[in-house]
Amino acid sequence: MAVMEKTPVAVLGASGYTGAELLRLLALHPFFEVLAVTAGSHQGEAVGDLYPSLAAAYPGLVYGPNDEAALAALSGVEVVFCALPHGASQEIVPALLPTVGHVVDLAADFRLRDAALYPVWYGEAHSCPELLADAVFGLPELDRHGLPGARLVAAPGCYVTAATLAMAPLVKAGLVEPSIVVDAASGVSGAGRKLSETTQFCTVDEDFLAYGLLTHRHTPEMEQAIGAEVIFTPHLAPMNRGILATCYARPAPGQDGDPLDVLAKAYAGEPFVVVSDRSPSTKATLGSNAAHVTARRDPRTGWVLAICALDNLVKGASGQALQCANAVMGWAETTGLPLAGLAP
Amino acid sequence: MAVMEKTPVAVLGASGYTGAELLRLLALHPFFEVLAVTAGSHQGEAVGDLYPSLAAAYPGLVYGPNDEAALAALSGVEVVFCALPHGASQEIVPALLPTVGHVVDLAADFRLRDAALYPVWYGEAHSCPELLADAVFGLPELDRHGLPGARLVAAPGCYVTAATLAMAPLVKAGLVEPSIVVDAASGVSGAGRKLSETTQFCTVDEDFLAYGLLTHRHTPEMEQAIGAEVIFTPHLAPMNRGILATCYARPAPGQDGDPLDVLAKAYAGEPFVVVSDRSPSTKATLGSNAAHVTARRDPRTGWVLAICALDNLVKGASGQALQCANAVMGWAETTGLPLAGLAP
Amino acid sequence: MAVMEKTPVAVLGASGYTGAELLRLLALHPFFEVLAVTAGSHQGEAVGDLYPSLAAAYPGLVYGPNDEAALAALSGVEVVFCALPHGASQEIVPALLPTVGHVVDLAADFRLRDAALYPVWYGEAHSCPELLADAVFGLPELDRHGLPGARLVAAPGCYVTAATLAMAPLVKAGLVEPSIVVDAASGVSGAGRKLSETTQFCTVDEDFLAYGLLTHRHTPEMEQAIGAEVIFTPHLAPMNRGILATCYARPAPGQDGDPLDVLAKAYAGEPFVVVSDRSPSTKATLGSNAAHVTARRDPRTGWVLAICALDNLVKGASGQALQCANAVMGWAETTGLPLAGLAP
Amino acid sequence: MAVMEKTPVAVLGASGYTGAELLRLLALHPFFEVLAVTAGSHQGEAVGDLYPSLAAAYPGLVYGPNDEAALAALSGVEVVFCALPHGASQEIVPALLPTVGHVVDLAADFRLRDAALYPVWYGEAHSCPELLADAVFGLPELDRHGLPGARLVAAPGCYVTAATLAMAPLVKAGLVEPSIVVDAASGVSGAGRKLSETTQFCTVDEDFLAYGLLTHRHTPEMEQAIGAEVIFTPHLAPMNRGILATCYARPAPGQDGDPLDVLAKAYAGEPFVVVSDRSPSTKATLGSNAAHVTARRDPRTGWVLAICALDNLVKGASGQALQCANAVMGWAETTGLPLAGLAP
Helix, strand or coil: CCCCCCEEEEEECCCCHHHHHHHHHCCCCCCCCEEEEEECCCCCCEEECCHHHHHHCCCCEEEEECCCHHHHHHCEEEEEEEECCCCHHHHHHHHHCCEEEEEEEECCCCCCCCCCHHHHHHHCCCCCCHCCCCEEEECCCCCCCCCCCHHHHHHHHHHHHHHHHHHHHHHHHCCCCCEEEEEEEEEEHHHHHCCHHHHHHHHHHCEEECCCCCCCHHHHHHHHHCCEEEEEEEEEEECCCCCCEEEECCEEECCCCHHHHHHHHHHCCCCEEEEECCCHHHHHHCCCCEEEEEEECCCCCEEEEEEEEHHHHHHHHHHHHHHHHHHHHHHCCCCCCCCCCCCC | CCCCEEEEEEECCCHHHHHHHHHHHHHCCCCCEEEEEHHHHHCCEEEHCCCHHCCCCCCCCCCEEECCHHCCCCCCCEEEEEEECCHHHHHHHHHHHHCEEEEECCCCCCCCCCCCCCHHHCCCCCCCCCCCCCEEEECCCCCCCCCCCCCCCEEHHHHHHHHHHHHHHHHHEEECCCCCEEEEEEEEHHHCCCCCCCCCCHHHCCCEEEEECCCCHHHHHHHHHCCCCEEEEEEEECCCCEEEEEEEEEEEECCCCCCHHHHHHHHCCCCCCEECCCCCHHHHHHCCCCCEEEEEEECCCCCCCEEEEEEHHHHHHHHHHHHHHHHHHHCCCCCCCCCCCCCC | CCCCEEEEEEEEECCCCCHHHHHHHHHCCCEEEEEEECCCCCCCHHHHHHHHHHHCCCCCEEECCCCHHHHCCCCCCCCEECCCCCCHHHHHHHHHHCCCCCEEECCCCCCCCCHHHHHHHHCCCCCCHHHCCCCEEECCCCCCCCCCCCCEEEEEEEHHHHHHHHHHHHCCCCEECEEEEEEECCCCCCCCCCCHHEHHHHHHCCEEECCCCCCCCCCHHHHHHHEEEEEEEECCCCCCCCCCEEEECCEEECCCCCCHHHHHHHCCCCEEEEEECCCCCCHHHCCCCCCEEEEEEEECCCEEEEEEEEEHHHHHEEEEEEEEHHHCCCCCCCCCCCCCCCCC | CCCCCCCEEEEEECCHHHHHHHHHHHHCCCCCCEEEECCCCCCCHCCCCCCCHCCCCCCCEEEECCCCHHCCCCCCEEEEEECCCHHHHHHHHHHCCCCCEEEEEEECCCCCCCCCCCHHHHHHCCCCHHHHCCEECCCCCCCCCCCCCCCCCEECCHHHHHHHHHHHHHHHCCCCCEEEEEEECHHHHHHHCCCCCHHHHHHCCCCCCCCCCCCCHHHHHHHHHHEEEEEEEECCCCCCCCCEEEEEEEEEECCCCCCCHHHHCCCCCCCEECCCCCCCHHHHHHHCCCEEEEEEECCCCCCCEEEECCCCCCHHHHHHHHHHHHHHHHCCCCCCCCCCCCCC
């Protein structure tokens, strides 16, 4: 039996939460192997010192620098995952792209098709708008045809994935009016690893509040992916992981189809989407790449309700990026990805 | 200086969470003293054994039975708080009312003015609908004129108090269309003390989910108190206490007033309502009788957003009941009630 | 009826957790009123903006500076609470003491009687060791005789209060060998408000670990208060508040008395100490000034076990400081202090 | 390339937490496949309905009954995992053992070598004591020589694994006196799925307390595995998973070796044990089969401290059972087992 040689990958920005989660998932992957990891402020540190959770899996791995020499050394690497803060990818991807096989970006840098939205929502113009048209939006359940062989994949954000999986099929089917309320809650890891008073334990524990009122940057990405106007209110829930998007829309005139049927048809055969009349629970997705969705119509008021739960660091970030990388490589999308979640 | 004699009160159903919270608050009250407590399944047990949190404050207090003899013994008590499960108050209040000073009910039994709503939302007809017209709905910030001297007060539910404080002034001012999305999250204590798989630690911890989809019993009470159609989705958040209601409405045609101004005017001088442009945090209300509200209009989509946070066991239940009892007695509503919350 | 004039107090360092908790408790106090609050880094900020939990209770209060002019302005204030970081009190108390009625210090600055211990455990010599002999150690249940009228009170630390209430009576009674294992867990608020990676939500939530192995600064204070050698391991538990100290000692030769009896006798009549054969729960003390203790002897191995639970910010800090201030003023120690805790 | 045929396994008692965790881990395993699952009270129910976390991984799997016919149908299965409540395995293993390849038991039924301990600690005599001598105690890092081909494996308990990994090498090396304090904290999942007031969210959240004072059933198993007298106090921490055992012992006379060196030598080359001078964190082990240990000697008092952290449902139960099954089959112990944990 011939032993398959493993495909080398690199993770840029591996000291953040999505980078660490990529390393956790890559440790389970049968075909990829981690060649290099980089980190802005932790270079030279052992991965297992910053994340003791990774000490047993990566005993000798050390963060390299994020500088130009380090990027040059990635030449020939098959897949580079960029788990960098927003804005950093657009600086390096133009130079990186010609030298490596494929880039999967986990930030917002290549998600919006309309470059004009960047200054409005992100505060500055895009530095390489010519690449936006080439980037494939990496939400396979919505549209996977561009993924095999793609050079540049923009994996969507966590809130966007949740709201889109719940609502996009209903909008596409014409079931609802295209003005949608997305009321969502996220675990604290969604805010990233950066030190902040708003994410201190004594601030967040036993607390629930809305943030980013009317101004959250994921809004235009949702509108693009769902194809409707969105009013979006994210909330912070006292938990590590998980996103629940509860979405509301008025029925389109004359439409009275069952929204759960629409979702069931849209996701038939999708290994990572569980459609059910159960109310989705974020905990059911902990550590897995699954998303759970439901929908129903209120017979009393006519409003349509659709809900999606997922793990923001897996299906909402690193798991989705790996699912896309599998598709890019032409492998089964499920390769090496956990279908089962931790319970409890 | 003459020592004021304390006014005796009784708490029926004192073994539940709202009963225990009443006892905590009554231990701080300068004018009330607890004469008797009853409990269905814990009679004969010391209060401090069931709730060690109350052991130092009530060293000798024992739960009495909820039976007829016990109720007869309450004759002459000034205020009786009923912290019983739904349906129990309507069985005993008709006989209790003529023998005691005042009854403050914390359940839904006397909240709905329209008796026809009970079979629809609670599954059976009301047993003494003739009392509904006499019951005063106990949300002082909305309408306190009937409280002084009231014989029967129906303190509103936790979700209802939150959604109503956020939205009622906006609806009354004609600022929004009368079809409102109320998306709310509650701590687990809102489910009560009853043993259940859905409230086990390992079910709830690190989880966020919606429940009672489209069918929660507080809906008609909200519609009555706010004066608008409501689509309501409650969620369970992994925390002990706290309710946050995030409410959405379309602007009424031609209305472009600032919703925060409307709230500020509506609650000017209210000691328990904090109006601010901060996003309200449930934790800021922990253990206190305060509610925090904000509101704003989305310049992009026109939607109006209003949010309220409170402690479901204080302003959402026992604190509000005590505030009402203070008003019934003709005392300042703030008497003995905590204005400051625990932080952290 | 003559209205009693309230006694003015000031809180220095009121932006920290113990300062905020003092303000919460002072809002319930019938005789004290807050004249001034100071804060190092938040001066000029409204108390209700930094702690929305205090917004309803202190609508107009603003943090003043911690500078000399501000301290001079405290001249004549009856009680000054110092809720400052370690080291700050010894800098200001010598000048403050002659101008105000009484100082109650919540830090370690005046707790150790032996000045030589400060360089060993705190890294630098004490700047006014001559005051150490005058400071009264403020653990009333251990020794309250020096409190009435005391000019300077050093309120003990949270871990120390817990371990001492559990073990001091057993050591004093000669029941156990004077070498004690104190294994304790604390909620995260014990680490204070300072921003740190170790207290970020995503670090602490769902985690339990030991810290300060063999080197925690409370060790010598425990040894002084208990009167025995102590090996102390603190742990961080994923909760806001609460300390549980589980203590182990070998029986003294020939001693076979019941340790629970010893505790019951030691604390007979103490309003804030609940002695019981129940295993103490930190949650039973949430927000109250009560401490719960138990003890038993292992018939199999001979080891003696004693446990104490308390709220680190109340009986472990601000509540105890207020209890001491009550004693200093000659009032009942329970004046204005919550005996009942929040449950749940 | 020949496709390897998968080895069929069954999980008895798969509706409990350790059963569900076995299913999560088996979904990642390359060589085992789940043939049958049984459950006492949930038979006929879909696994994905009881555990939505398993819905995507086991879409059609349904719990079978635990009855005799079902057990007979297991004839020929290679490995049967028993995840049953204590006492159930000894009833069925004598009949099961001759018909299947191997049995790995996760309960205490076959852990104690001395049958006389069962009536003392478990309240009744063992029903098949003759099997105790044949059962292999499944803690590979302590002793793995009996595992390959073993017919009956008794996987040790969660507390026992933690305390033993920390202390057994120190006792074996003669470094400490053989009387050990084990002070441990566990997440709530250690109590199992059974409904109980003590594990309701509102009881446990924000609480920390000791339980089973001096009487916990794991005590004799610890004494057997460590080879020393143990006084053991377990605590309940407000988290789903994780065990931290903090252990204390007096040094043996004349012994002053470094306990961390002893641990490092004992676990050199062990893939699942991380030895470090970091204080072990339960969270670093979440979802992985790794255990983290440290140790040090107190230069001031002489006491020796050793600490171990692990995930009670993985290395403390189902992961360890699977590690043993790998060893039984003659495969690498790491086969299919996660080395990396979730963070955060």
